[in-house]
Amino acid sequence: MDRATVETRVFGVLRWVIIAGLVVVTLFPFYYMLLLSLRPIDEVLQNPGRIWAGPAEWTVQTYREVLTPTSRGGQGFLRFLANSAIVSVAATVLTLVVSIPGAYAVTRLRFTGRRQVHFLFLAVYLFPSILLAIPLFVLFTRLGLRGSLFGLTIVYIAQTLPVSIYMLRNYLSTIPISLEEAAAVDGYTRLQTIRKVILPLAAPAVMANALYVFMIAWNEFLFALLFLVEDRADWTVSLGLAQLSGGIEVSKTVLMAGSVVLTLPIVALFFAAERLLTEGLTAGADKG
Amino acid sequence: MVATREPRSAGAPPGRRPPTRRQRENRAGLAYLSPTLIVVLVVVVLPILWTVMLAFQRIRLINVRRAGVFGQYTLANLELVLTSPGFWSSLWTTLVYTVGATVLSIGFGLVAALALRGAFRGRTLVRASVLLPYVAPVVAVTFVWEILLSPQFGLANDWGVRFLGWDRPIAFLSQREYTVSLFGAEVDVPLALLTVIAFEAWRYFPFAFLFLLARLQAVPRELEEAALVDGAAPTQTFRHILLPQLGPVIALLTVLRFIMTFNKFDDVYLLTGGGAGTEVVSVRVYEYLTARFDIGAASAQALVLALGLVALLVVYLRYLAPRVEGDDE
Structure with a gap:
Protein backbone atom coordinates (compact mmCIF):
# COMPACT_ATOMS: atom_id res chain seq x y z
CA MET A 1 0.00 0.00 0.00
CA VAL A 60 -38.34 21.39 39.28
CA GLN A 61 -37.84 22.92 42.72
CA THR A 62 -34.64 24.61 41.46
CA TYR A 63 -36.49 26.36 38.67
CA ARG A 64 -39.23 27.40 41.05
CA GLU A 65 -36.66 29.00 43.35
CA VAL A 66 -34.92 30.81 40.47
CA LEU A 67 -38.05 32.18 38.83
CA THR A 68 -40.17 33.10 41.86
CA PRO A 69 -40.13 36.86 42.56
CA THR A 70 -38.00 38.05 45.45
CA SER A 71 -41.09 39.23 47.26
CA ARG A 72 -42.10 35.59 47.61
CA GLY A 73 -38.69 34.32 48.61
CA GLY A 74 -37.34 33.37 45.17
CA GLN A 75 -34.52 34.82 43.11
CA GLY A 76 -36.70 36.90 40.77
CA PHE A 77 -35.19 35.78 37.50
CA LEU A 78 -38.36 36.59 35.57
CA ARG A 79 -37.63 40.23 36.23
CA PHE A 80 -34.03 39.75 35.03
CA LEU A 81 -35.27 37.98 31.91
CA ALA A 82 -37.49 40.94 31.13
CA ASN A 83 -34.58 43.36 31.63
CA SER A 84 -32.30 41.32 29.39
CA ALA A 85 -35.00 41.10 26.75
CA ILE A 86 -35.60 44.86 26.82
CA VAL A 87 -31.92 45.71 26.55
CA SER A 88 -31.20 43.11 23.86
CA VAL A 89 -34.19 43.95 21.67
CA ALA A 90 -33.57 47.68 21.97
CA ALA A 91 -29.87 47.25 21.18
CA THR A 92 -30.69 45.05 18.20
CA VAL A 93 -33.26 47.41 16.68
CA LEU A 94 -31.21 50.55 17.27
CA THR A 95 -27.98 49.00 15.99
CA LEU A 96 -29.72 48.02 12.78
CA VAL A 97 -31.31 51.46 12.37
CA VAL A 98 -27.89 53.05 12.72
CA SER A 99 -25.79 50.50 10.86
CA ILE A 100 -27.88 49.93 7.74
CA PRO A 101 -27.48 53.49 6.41
CA GLY A 102 -23.89 53.45 7.64
CA ALA A 103 -23.09 50.21 5.83
CA TYR A 104 -24.75 51.55 2.71
CA ALA A 105 -22.65 54.70 2.84
CA VAL A 106 -19.43 52.75 3.33
CA THR A 107 -20.28 50.36 0.49
CA ARG A 108 -21.75 52.64 -2.12
CA LEU A 109 -21.04 56.30 -1.54
CA ARG A 110 -17.80 58.14 -2.04
CA PHE A 111 -17.31 60.68 0.72
CA THR A 112 -14.52 62.42 2.55
CA GLY A 113 -12.86 60.19 5.10
CA ARG A 114 -14.35 56.96 3.79
CA ARG A 115 -11.01 55.18 3.98
CA GLN A 116 -10.24 56.48 7.46
CA VAL A 117 -13.51 55.26 8.94
CA HIS A 118 -12.11 51.76 9.33
CA PHE A 119 -9.42 52.97 11.69
CA LEU A 120 -12.10 54.49 13.87
CA PHE A 121 -13.90 51.15 13.97
CA LEU A 122 -10.71 49.34 14.81
CA ALA A 123 -10.43 51.53 17.91
CA VAL A 124 -13.57 49.88 19.29
CA TYR A 125 -11.89 46.49 19.45
CA LEU A 126 -8.28 47.45 19.90
CA PHE A 127 -8.86 48.92 23.31
CA PRO A 128 -10.01 46.69 26.14
CA SER A 129 -13.59 47.31 27.17
CA ILE A 130 -12.34 47.69 30.72
CA LEU A 131 -10.51 50.81 29.46
CA LEU A 132 -13.75 52.25 28.11
CA ALA A 133 -15.49 51.22 31.27
CA ILE A 134 -13.67 53.72 33.49
CA PRO A 135 -14.61 56.95 31.66
CA LEU A 136 -18.04 55.63 30.74
CA PHE A 137 -18.63 54.85 34.39
CA VAL A 138 -17.76 58.46 35.27
CA LEU A 139 -19.62 59.95 32.31
CA PHE A 140 -22.79 57.94 32.87
CA THR A 141 -22.72 58.72 36.55
CA ARG A 142 -22.70 62.42 35.72
CA LEU A 143 -25.45 62.10 33.14
CA GLY A 144 -27.53 59.98 35.47
CA LEU A 145 -27.47 57.16 32.94
CA ARG A 146 -25.58 54.70 35.07
CA GLY A 147 -27.96 52.23 36.57
CA SER A 148 -30.35 52.67 33.68
CA LEU A 149 -31.03 50.07 31.03
CA PHE A 150 -30.87 52.83 28.44
CA GLY A 151 -27.23 53.62 29.22
CA LEU A 152 -26.35 49.96 28.89
CA THR A 153 -28.14 49.79 25.56
CA ILE A 154 -26.03 52.64 24.18
CA VAL A 155 -22.84 50.83 25.15
CA TYR A 156 -24.00 47.66 23.43
CA ILE A 157 -24.81 49.60 20.28
CA ALA A 158 -21.32 51.04 20.17
CA GLN A 159 -19.77 47.64 20.83
CA THR A 160 -21.62 45.92 18.01
CA LEU A 161 -21.77 48.68 15.36
CA PRO A 162 -18.42 48.02 13.66
CA VAL A 163 -18.98 44.28 13.20
CA SER A 164 -22.53 44.99 12.15
CA ILE A 165 -21.44 47.45 9.48
CA TYR A 166 -18.71 45.09 8.32
CA MET A 167 -21.12 42.17 7.98
CA LEU A 168 -23.68 44.24 6.12
CA ARG A 169 -21.06 45.75 3.87
CA ASN A 170 -19.87 42.32 2.76
CA TYR A 171 -23.40 41.51 1.76
CA LEU A 172 -24.37 44.84 0.23
CA SER A 173 -21.33 44.81 -2.03
CA THR A 174 -22.70 41.68 -3.71
CA ILE A 175 -25.91 43.44 -4.74
CA PRO A 176 -25.51 44.69 -8.32
CA ILE A 177 -25.34 48.46 -8.68
CA SER A 178 -27.53 48.26 -11.78
CA LEU A 179 -30.53 47.54 -9.53
CA GLU A 180 -30.04 50.85 -7.78
CA GLU A 181 -29.58 52.67 -11.03
CA ALA A 182 -32.82 51.19 -12.27
CA ALA A 183 -34.53 52.36 -9.09
CA ALA A 184 -33.07 55.84 -9.57
CA VAL A 185 -34.40 55.94 -13.10
CA ASP A 186 -37.80 55.04 -11.68
CA GLY A 187 -37.58 58.14 -9.54
CA TYR A 188 -36.72 56.59 -6.19
CA THR A 189 -34.77 58.77 -3.85
CA ARG A 190 -31.75 57.23 -2.18
CA LEU A 191 -33.61 56.44 1.03
CA GLN A 192 -36.47 54.89 -0.90
CA THR A 193 -33.98 52.77 -2.81
CA ILE A 194 -32.49 51.53 0.44
CA ARG A 195 -35.86 50.74 1.92
CA LYS A 196 -37.56 49.19 -1.08
CA VAL A 197 -34.72 47.67 -3.08
CA ILE A 198 -31.69 47.06 -0.90
CA LEU A 199 -33.33 45.98 2.36
CA PRO A 200 -35.48 43.19 0.90
CA LEU A 201 -32.44 41.85 -0.95
CA ALA A 202 -30.22 42.09 2.10
CA ALA A 203 -32.81 40.51 4.42
CA PRO A 204 -30.68 37.42 5.19
CA ALA A 205 -27.70 39.55 6.19
CA VAL A 206 -29.92 41.85 8.25
CA MET A 207 -31.43 38.89 10.07
CA ALA A 208 -28.03 37.36 10.76
CA ASN A 209 -26.89 40.71 12.01
CA ALA A 210 -29.89 41.09 14.28
CA LEU A 211 -29.16 37.68 15.74
CA TYR A 212 -25.52 38.58 16.31
CA VAL A 213 -26.30 41.85 18.11
CA PHE A 214 -28.97 40.18 20.20
CA MET A 215 -26.52 37.45 21.19
CA ILE A 216 -23.80 39.91 22.21
CA ALA A 217 -26.24 42.04 24.20
CA TRP A 218 -27.88 39.06 25.90
CA ASN A 219 -24.56 37.49 26.91
CA GLU A 220 -22.69 40.63 27.96
CA PHE A 221 -21.47 40.73 31.53
CA LEU A 222 -18.84 43.38 32.31
CA PHE A 223 -20.80 46.55 31.60
CA ALA A 224 -23.91 45.14 33.20
CA LEU A 225 -21.81 44.44 36.28
CA LEU A 226 -20.28 47.92 36.38
CA PHE A 227 -23.40 49.92 35.62
CA LEU A 228 -26.31 48.04 37.12
CA VAL A 229 -24.98 46.20 40.14
CA GLU A 230 -26.35 48.65 42.71
CA ASP A 231 -30.04 48.14 42.04
CA ARG A 232 -31.32 44.60 41.91
CA ALA A 233 -34.41 45.65 39.96
CA ASP A 234 -32.20 46.53 36.98
CA TRP A 235 -30.13 43.35 36.79
CA THR A 236 -29.85 41.41 33.57
CA VAL A 237 -29.90 37.60 33.68
CA SER A 238 -26.12 37.33 33.28
CA LEU A 239 -25.55 39.72 36.16
CA GLY A 240 -28.27 38.13 38.28
CA LEU A 241 -26.70 34.72 37.81
CA ALA A 242 -23.20 35.95 38.61
CA GLN A 243 -24.50 37.64 41.77
CA LEU A 244 -26.41 34.49 42.69
CA SER A 245 -23.20 32.49 42.75
CA GLY A 246 -21.72 34.87 45.30
CA GLY A 247 -24.77 34.55 47.54
CA ILE A 248 -24.78 32.23 50.52
CA GLU A 249 -27.07 29.24 50.78
CA VAL A 250 -27.53 28.99 47.05
CA SER A 251 -27.06 25.41 45.97
CA LYS A 252 -25.19 24.46 42.84
CA THR A 253 -28.27 22.93 41.30
CA VAL A 254 -30.14 26.23 41.64
CA LEU A 255 -27.15 27.90 39.99
CA MET A 256 -27.44 25.44 37.12
CA ALA A 257 -31.17 26.11 36.81
CA GLY A 258 -30.31 29.81 36.50
CA SER A 259 -27.71 28.93 33.86
CA VAL A 260 -30.31 27.02 31.89
CA VAL A 261 -32.70 29.96 32.13
CA LEU A 262 -29.95 32.23 30.84
CA THR A 263 -28.79 29.89 28.07
CA LEU A 264 -32.07 28.53 26.76
CA PRO A 265 -33.41 31.64 24.98
CA ILE A 266 -30.19 32.28 23.11
CA VAL A 267 -29.70 28.64 22.12
CA ALA A 268 -33.31 28.32 20.96
CA LEU A 269 -32.93 31.46 18.88
CA PHE A 270 -29.64 30.20 17.53
CA PHE A 271 -30.95 26.85 16.39
CA ALA A 272 -33.92 28.57 14.80
CA ALA A 273 -31.65 30.75 12.72
CA GLU A 274 -28.33 28.90 12.62
CA ARG A 275 -27.98 28.89 8.86
CA LEU A 276 -28.62 32.60 8.66
CA LEU A 277 -25.96 33.40 11.20
CA THR A 278 -23.21 31.22 9.78
CA GLU A 279 -23.78 32.46 6.27
CA GLY A 280 -24.21 36.10 7.20
CA LEU A 281 -21.21 36.22 9.52
CA THR A 282 -18.75 34.74 7.07
CA ALA A 283 -20.15 36.18 3.85
CA GLY A 284 -16.86 37.87 3.09
CA ALA A 285 -14.47 35.24 4.38
CA ASP A 286 -14.68 33.02 1.31
CA LYS A 287 -13.26 35.78 -0.81
CA GLY A 288 -9.94 35.19 0.85
CA MET B 1 -42.25 56.39 -14.69
CA VAL B 2 -39.41 58.49 -16.00
CA ALA B 3 -41.78 61.31 -16.82
CA THR B 4 -42.88 61.72 -13.21
CA ARG B 5 -39.36 62.25 -11.96
CA GLU B 6 -38.71 65.61 -10.40
CA PRO B 7 -35.93 67.75 -11.76
CA ARG B 8 -32.68 67.06 -9.90
CA SER B 9 -32.05 70.63 -8.81
CA ALA B 10 -35.52 71.20 -7.38
CA GLY B 11 -34.30 71.28 -3.81
CA ALA B 12 -31.38 73.64 -4.36
CA PRO B 13 -31.72 77.21 -3.05
CA PRO B 14 -32.25 79.76 -5.81
CA GLY B 15 -29.32 81.91 -6.79
CA ARG B 16 -26.75 79.26 -5.78
CA ARG B 17 -25.20 76.80 -8.13
CA PRO B 18 -26.87 73.44 -7.53
CA PRO B 19 -24.46 70.99 -5.89
CA THR B 20 -22.78 68.59 -8.26
CA ARG B 21 -23.59 64.93 -8.19
CA ARG B 22 -20.31 64.29 -6.47
CA GLN B 23 -21.01 66.83 -3.72
CA ARG B 24 -24.44 65.41 -3.08
CA GLU B 25 -22.98 61.94 -2.82
CA ASN B 26 -20.41 63.22 -0.36
CA ARG B 27 -23.11 64.81 1.79
CA ALA B 28 -25.34 61.77 1.67
CA GLY B 29 -22.42 59.54 2.63
CA LEU B 30 -21.55 61.63 5.65
CA ALA B 31 -25.21 61.97 6.62
CA TYR B 32 -25.84 58.23 6.50
CA LEU B 33 -22.73 57.48 8.46
CA SER B 34 -23.15 60.27 11.00
CA PRO B 35 -25.28 58.34 13.54
CA THR B 36 -22.61 55.64 13.58
CA LEU B 37 -19.85 58.20 13.91
CA ILE B 38 -21.61 60.00 16.74
CA VAL B 39 -22.17 56.82 18.74
CA VAL B 40 -18.62 55.58 18.22
CA LEU B 41 -17.16 58.98 19.03
CA VAL B 42 -19.15 59.49 22.21
CA VAL B 43 -19.04 55.96 23.59
CA VAL B 44 -15.62 54.83 22.33
CA VAL B 45 -13.24 57.51 21.09
CA LEU B 46 -13.91 60.18 23.72
CA PRO B 47 -13.68 57.69 26.59
CA ILE B 48 -10.35 56.48 25.22
CA LEU B 49 -8.99 60.02 25.09
CA TRP B 50 -10.37 60.64 28.53
CA THR B 51 -8.64 57.54 29.84
CA VAL B 52 -5.38 58.88 28.50
CA MET B 53 -5.97 62.07 30.47
CA LEU B 54 -7.03 60.24 33.60
CA ALA B 55 -3.93 58.11 33.37
CA PHE B 56 -1.82 61.19 33.94
CA GLN B 57 -3.77 62.63 36.84
CA ARG B 58 -3.98 61.54 40.44
CA ILE B 59 -7.67 60.79 40.62
CA ARG B 60 -9.62 58.58 42.92
CA LEU B 61 -13.30 57.83 42.78
CA ILE B 62 -14.14 60.45 45.44
CA ASN B 63 -12.70 63.39 43.52
CA VAL B 64 -13.47 62.27 39.99
CA ARG B 65 -16.34 64.74 39.69
CA ARG B 66 -13.90 67.58 39.92
CA ALA B 67 -11.55 66.13 37.35
CA GLY B 68 -11.30 68.10 34.15
CA VAL B 69 -9.04 68.76 31.22
CA PHE B 70 -6.98 71.25 33.18
CA GLY B 71 -6.03 69.04 36.05
CA GLN B 72 -2.62 68.45 37.47
CA TYR B 73 -0.75 66.18 35.11
CA THR B 74 1.74 63.78 36.50
CA LEU B 75 3.61 60.62 35.66
CA ALA B 76 2.98 59.23 39.13
CA ASN B 77 0.36 56.72 37.96
CA LEU B 78 2.59 55.22 35.32
CA GLU B 79 5.42 54.99 37.79
CA LEU B 80 3.15 53.41 40.35
CA VAL B 81 1.87 50.87 37.86
CA LEU B 82 5.18 49.95 36.29
CA THR B 83 6.90 49.48 39.62
CA SER B 84 4.02 47.87 41.49
CA PRO B 85 4.61 44.28 42.52
CA GLY B 86 3.04 41.78 40.19
CA PHE B 87 2.57 44.07 37.22
CA TRP B 88 5.20 42.52 34.99
CA SER B 89 4.24 39.00 35.91
CA SER B 90 0.64 39.88 35.16
CA LEU B 91 1.66 41.18 31.74
CA TRP B 92 3.55 37.93 31.16
CA THR B 93 0.49 35.93 32.26
CA THR B 94 -1.63 37.92 29.79
CA LEU B 95 0.79 37.11 27.01
CA VAL B 96 0.96 33.38 27.77
CA TYR B 97 -2.80 33.25 28.11
CA THR B 98 -3.34 35.12 24.84
CA VAL B 99 -0.86 33.16 22.75
CA GLY B 100 -1.99 29.83 24.18
CA ALA B 101 -5.69 30.54 23.68
CA THR B 102 -5.18 31.98 20.18
CA VAL B 103 -3.08 29.09 18.91
CA LEU B 104 -5.26 26.40 20.45
CA SER B 105 -8.57 27.88 19.35
CA ILE B 106 -7.40 28.27 15.76
CA GLY B 107 -5.80 24.81 15.79
CA PHE B 108 -8.96 23.11 17.07
CA GLY B 109 -11.05 25.23 14.72
CA LEU B 110 -8.95 23.99 11.79
CA VAL B 111 -9.26 20.34 12.83
CA ALA B 112 -13.02 20.75 13.29
CA ALA B 113 -13.40 22.49 9.93
CA LEU B 114 -11.47 19.75 8.13
CA ALA B 115 -13.50 17.02 9.84
CA LEU B 116 -16.87 18.63 9.17
CA ARG B 117 -16.08 19.66 5.65
CA GLY B 118 -17.51 16.78 3.69
CA ALA B 119 -21.23 16.08 3.71
CA PHE B 120 -22.76 13.41 5.93
CA ARG B 121 -26.11 12.76 7.51
CA GLY B 122 -26.77 15.11 10.39
CA ARG B 123 -23.96 17.44 9.45
CA THR B 124 -26.06 20.58 9.88
CA LEU B 125 -26.94 19.52 13.40
CA VAL B 126 -23.35 18.67 14.30
CA ARG B 127 -22.17 21.97 12.85
CA ALA B 128 -24.72 23.87 14.89
CA SER B 129 -23.82 22.08 18.11
CA VAL B 130 -20.13 22.75 17.55
CA LEU B 131 -20.97 26.47 17.56
CA LEU B 132 -22.71 26.26 20.93
CA PRO B 133 -19.76 27.14 23.19
CA TYR B 134 -19.34 30.39 21.28
CA VAL B 135 -23.03 31.26 21.29
CA ALA B 136 -23.83 30.45 24.91
CA PRO B 137 -23.60 33.14 27.61
CA VAL B 138 -20.19 33.35 29.25
CA VAL B 139 -21.61 33.43 32.78
CA ALA B 140 -23.47 30.16 32.27
CA VAL B 141 -20.61 28.25 30.64
CA THR B 142 -18.03 29.37 33.20
CA PHE B 143 -20.32 28.07 35.96
CA VAL B 144 -20.67 24.69 34.29
CA TRP B 145 -16.91 24.44 33.92
CA GLU B 146 -16.43 25.42 37.55
CA ILE B 147 -18.84 22.74 38.67
CA LEU B 148 -17.42 20.10 36.33
CA LEU B 149 -13.90 20.79 37.60
CA SER B 150 -14.73 21.28 41.25
CA PRO B 151 -12.60 19.20 43.64
CA GLN B 152 -15.57 18.51 45.96
CA PHE B 153 -18.41 17.53 43.66
CA GLY B 154 -16.97 17.83 40.16
CA LEU B 155 -17.46 15.16 37.57
CA ALA B 156 -13.88 15.44 36.27
CA ASN B 157 -12.37 14.69 39.66
CA ASP B 158 -14.89 12.01 40.52
CA TRP B 159 -14.09 10.15 37.33
CA GLY B 160 -10.38 10.92 37.61
CA VAL B 161 -10.18 9.32 41.03
CA ARG B 162 -12.44 6.40 40.12
CA PHE B 163 -11.28 5.52 36.62
CA LEU B 164 -7.88 7.16 36.10
CA GLY B 165 -6.44 6.33 39.47
CA TRP B 166 -5.72 9.87 40.67
CA ASP B 167 -4.56 9.91 44.29
CA ARG B 168 -6.68 12.89 45.19
CA PRO B 169 -8.91 15.45 43.46
CA ILE B 170 -7.17 18.18 41.52
CA ALA B 171 -8.18 21.80 42.10
CA PHE B 172 -8.03 22.81 38.45
CA LEU B 173 -9.09 26.39 38.96
CA SER B 174 -7.47 27.28 42.26
CA GLN B 175 -4.09 25.57 42.20
CA ARG B 176 -1.22 27.66 40.90
CA GLU B 177 1.37 24.96 40.35
CA TYR B 178 0.90 21.29 39.79
CA THR B 179 3.79 18.88 39.78
CA VAL B 180 3.71 16.35 37.02
CA SER B 181 6.25 13.59 36.85
CA LEU B 182 7.22 13.15 33.27
CA PHE B 183 9.64 10.31 32.46
CA GLY B 184 10.92 10.47 36.00
CA ALA B 185 11.47 14.23 35.96
CA GLU B 186 9.29 16.49 38.07
CA VAL B 187 7.81 19.36 36.12
CA ASP B 188 5.76 22.20 37.56
CA VAL B 189 2.93 23.28 35.34
CA PRO B 190 0.82 26.41 35.94
CA LEU B 191 -2.38 24.43 36.40
CA ALA B 192 -5.02 27.16 36.79
CA LEU B 193 -3.59 29.15 33.89
CA LEU B 194 -3.65 26.08 31.64
CA THR B 195 -7.25 25.39 32.63
CA VAL B 196 -8.25 28.93 31.76
CA ILE B 197 -6.45 28.62 28.41
CA ALA B 198 -8.26 25.34 27.75
CA PHE B 199 -11.54 27.09 28.51
CA GLU B 200 -10.74 29.86 26.03
CA ALA B 201 -9.81 27.31 23.38
CA TRP B 202 -13.09 25.49 23.99
CA ARG B 203 -15.16 28.65 23.91
CA TYR B 204 -13.58 30.25 20.86
CA PHE B 205 -12.60 27.41 18.55
CA PRO B 206 -16.09 27.62 16.99
CA PHE B 207 -15.28 31.16 15.91
CA ALA B 208 -12.20 29.98 13.99
CA PHE B 209 -14.11 26.93 12.79
CA LEU B 210 -16.80 29.12 11.26
CA PHE B 211 -14.39 31.22 9.22
CA LEU B 212 -12.15 28.33 8.19
CA LEU B 213 -15.07 26.17 7.09
CA ALA B 214 -16.44 28.99 4.94
CA ARG B 215 -13.05 29.40 3.31
CA LEU B 216 -12.55 25.66 2.84
CA GLN B 217 -15.85 25.36 1.05
CA ALA B 218 -14.76 28.02 -1.42
CA VAL B 219 -11.61 26.11 -2.46
CA PRO B 220 -12.18 24.91 -6.02
CA ARG B 221 -12.80 21.16 -6.17
CA GLU B 222 -10.64 20.79 -9.28
CA LEU B 223 -7.48 21.61 -7.32
CA GLU B 224 -7.92 18.69 -4.98
CA GLU B 225 -9.14 16.37 -7.68
CA ALA B 226 -6.03 17.11 -9.68
CA ALA B 227 -3.89 16.35 -6.63
CA LEU B 228 -5.79 13.12 -6.10
CA VAL B 229 -5.14 12.05 -9.69
CA ASP B 230 -1.45 12.79 -9.14
CA GLY B 231 -1.53 10.41 -6.18
CA ALA B 232 -1.10 12.95 -3.44
CA ALA B 233 -1.75 11.76 0.12
CA PRO B 234 -4.26 13.71 2.24
CA THR B 235 -1.48 15.32 4.30
CA GLN B 236 0.24 16.42 1.08
CA THR B 237 -2.97 17.83 -0.33
CA PHE B 238 -3.48 19.71 2.93
CA ARG B 239 0.08 21.00 3.08
CA HIS B 240 0.38 22.10 -0.56
CA ILE B 241 -3.15 22.92 -1.63
CA LEU B 242 -5.45 23.71 1.29
CA LEU B 243 -3.02 25.43 3.64
CA PRO B 244 -1.90 28.08 1.13
CA GLN B 245 -5.57 28.83 0.45
CA LEU B 246 -6.30 29.13 4.16
CA GLY B 247 -3.26 31.27 4.91
CA PRO B 248 -4.92 34.69 4.75
CA VAL B 249 -7.90 33.60 6.86
CA ILE B 250 -5.61 32.07 9.47
CA ALA B 251 -3.59 35.28 9.59
CA LEU B 252 -6.75 37.33 10.00
CA LEU B 253 -8.06 35.00 12.71
CA THR B 254 -4.76 35.20 14.53
CA VAL B 255 -4.98 38.98 14.70
CA LEU B 256 -8.66 38.98 15.69
CA ARG B 257 -8.32 36.29 18.36
CA PHE B 258 -5.12 37.84 19.69
CA ILE B 259 -6.74 41.24 20.13
CA MET B 260 -9.92 39.82 21.67
CA THR B 261 -8.11 37.49 24.06
CA PHE B 262 -5.52 40.05 25.10
CA ASN B 263 -8.33 42.35 26.21
CA LYS B 264 -10.51 39.62 27.67
CA PHE B 265 -11.91 40.21 31.10
CA ASP B 266 -15.02 38.21 31.91
CA ASP B 267 -13.75 34.69 31.24
CA VAL B 268 -10.83 34.86 33.65
CA TYR B 269 -12.74 36.96 36.14
CA LEU B 270 -15.62 34.52 36.28
CA LEU B 271 -13.50 31.36 36.33
CA THR B 272 -10.81 32.20 38.86
CA GLY B 273 -11.33 35.83 39.84
CA GLY B 274 -7.74 36.35 38.76
CA GLY B 275 -6.34 34.09 41.48
CA ALA B 276 -3.88 31.19 41.34
CA GLY B 277 -1.55 32.74 38.79
CA THR B 278 -4.21 33.76 36.28
CA GLU B 279 -4.22 37.49 36.97
CA VAL B 280 -4.33 39.01 33.50
CA VAL B 281 -3.97 42.78 33.18
CA SER B 282 -7.64 43.49 32.50
CA VAL B 283 -8.63 41.78 35.75
CA ARG B 284 -5.96 43.82 37.52
CA VAL B 285 -7.44 47.02 36.09
CA TYR B 286 -10.81 45.95 37.43
CA GLU B 287 -9.29 45.35 40.86
CA TYR B 288 -7.70 48.79 40.91
CA LEU B 289 -11.01 50.31 39.89
CA THR B 290 -13.37 48.51 42.25
CA ALA B 291 -11.23 47.55 45.21
CA ARG B 292 -8.91 50.54 45.50
CA PHE B 293 -11.08 53.13 43.71
CA ASP B 294 -7.87 54.37 42.13
CA ILE B 295 -9.08 55.61 38.76
CA GLY B 296 -5.76 57.16 37.79
CA ALA B 297 -3.77 53.98 38.33
CA ALA B 298 -6.47 51.84 36.71
CA SER B 299 -6.41 54.08 33.63
CA ALA B 300 -2.64 54.02 33.46
CA GLN B 301 -2.70 50.25 33.66
CA ALA B 302 -5.35 49.94 30.93
CA LEU B 303 -3.30 52.31 28.80
CA VAL B 304 -0.18 50.20 29.19
CA LEU B 305 -2.25 47.17 28.16
CA ALA B 306 -3.52 48.91 25.02
CA LEU B 307 -0.05 50.17 24.09
CA GLY B 308 1.41 46.71 24.61
CA LEU B 309 -1.22 45.29 22.30
CA VAL B 310 -0.52 47.88 19.62
CA ALA B 311 3.21 47.19 19.82
CA LEU B 312 2.69 43.44 19.52
CA LEU B 313 0.34 43.90 16.59
CA VAL B 314 2.79 46.12 14.77
CA VAL B 315 5.52 43.53 15.23
CA TYR B 316 3.20 40.75 14.08
CA LEU B 317 1.90 42.55 11.02
CA ARG B 318 5.31 43.83 10.08
CA TYR B 319 7.43 40.72 10.47
CA LEU B 320 5.46 37.60 11.21
CA ALA B 321 2.15 37.65 9.38
CA PRO B 322 1.71 36.05 6.02
CA ARG B 323 0.46 38.80 3.75
CA VAL B 324 -3.02 39.69 4.92
CA GLU B 325 -5.16 40.88 2.09
CA GLY B 326 -5.83 44.48 3.01
CA ASP B 327 -9.15 46.27 2.95
CA ASP B 328 -8.28 47.97 -0.26
CA GLU B 329 -11.08 49.72 -2.01
Missing part, protein backbone atom coordinates in the same frame (compact mmCIF):
# COMPACT_ATOMS: atom_id res chain seq x y z
CA ASP A 2 1.32 3.42 -0.84
CA ARG A 3 1.23 6.43 1.37
CA ALA A 4 -1.90 7.93 -0.19
CA THR A 5 -4.00 4.79 0.46
CA VAL A 6 -2.79 4.40 4.02
CA GLU A 7 -3.44 8.02 4.86
CA THR A 8 -6.84 8.02 3.22
CA ARG A 9 -7.88 5.06 5.36
CA VAL A 10 -6.40 6.48 8.55
CA PHE A 11 -8.04 9.86 8.07
CA GLY A 12 -11.29 8.22 7.05
CA VAL A 13 -11.47 6.65 10.50
CA LEU A 14 -9.91 9.57 12.32
CA ARG A 15 -12.52 11.90 10.89
CA TRP A 16 -15.34 10.05 12.64
CA VAL A 17 -13.40 9.91 15.88
CA ILE A 18 -12.93 13.66 15.69
CA ILE A 19 -16.57 14.33 14.85
CA ALA A 20 -17.71 12.19 17.78
CA GLY A 21 -15.18 13.92 20.04
CA LEU A 22 -16.35 17.35 18.94
CA VAL A 23 -19.97 16.57 19.63
CA VAL A 24 -19.19 15.24 23.10
CA VAL A 25 -16.87 18.10 24.03
CA THR A 26 -19.25 20.83 22.87
CA LEU A 27 -22.56 19.33 23.94
CA PHE A 28 -21.67 17.57 27.17
CA PRO A 29 -21.29 20.68 29.36
CA PHE A 30 -24.74 21.82 28.29
CA TYR A 31 -26.24 18.42 28.89
CA TYR A 32 -24.62 18.33 32.32
CA MET A 33 -25.96 21.80 33.08
CA LEU A 34 -29.48 20.66 32.29
CA LEU A 35 -29.10 17.38 34.16
CA LEU A 36 -27.75 19.00 37.29
CA SER A 37 -30.52 21.59 37.32
CA LEU A 38 -33.04 18.74 37.50
CA ARG A 39 -31.37 16.59 40.16
CA PRO A 40 -31.84 17.10 43.90
CA ILE A 41 -28.75 18.68 45.45
CA ASP A 42 -28.03 16.10 48.17
CA GLU A 43 -28.14 13.39 45.57
CA VAL A 44 -25.62 15.31 43.42
CA LEU A 45 -23.26 15.72 46.36
CA GLN A 46 -23.36 11.99 47.06
CA ASN A 47 -22.93 10.87 43.47
CA PRO A 48 -21.17 13.60 41.52
CA GLY A 49 -20.07 11.19 38.81
CA ARG A 50 -23.49 10.12 37.56
CA ILE A 51 -24.37 11.38 34.11
CA TRP A 52 -27.87 10.02 33.88
CA ALA A 53 -30.98 10.50 35.96
CA GLY A 54 -34.40 9.22 34.99
CA PRO A 55 -37.48 11.44 35.00
CA ALA A 56 -38.55 9.83 38.28
CA GLU A 57 -35.71 11.61 40.09
CA TRP A 58 -36.22 14.99 38.49
CA THR A 59 -37.18 18.00 40.48
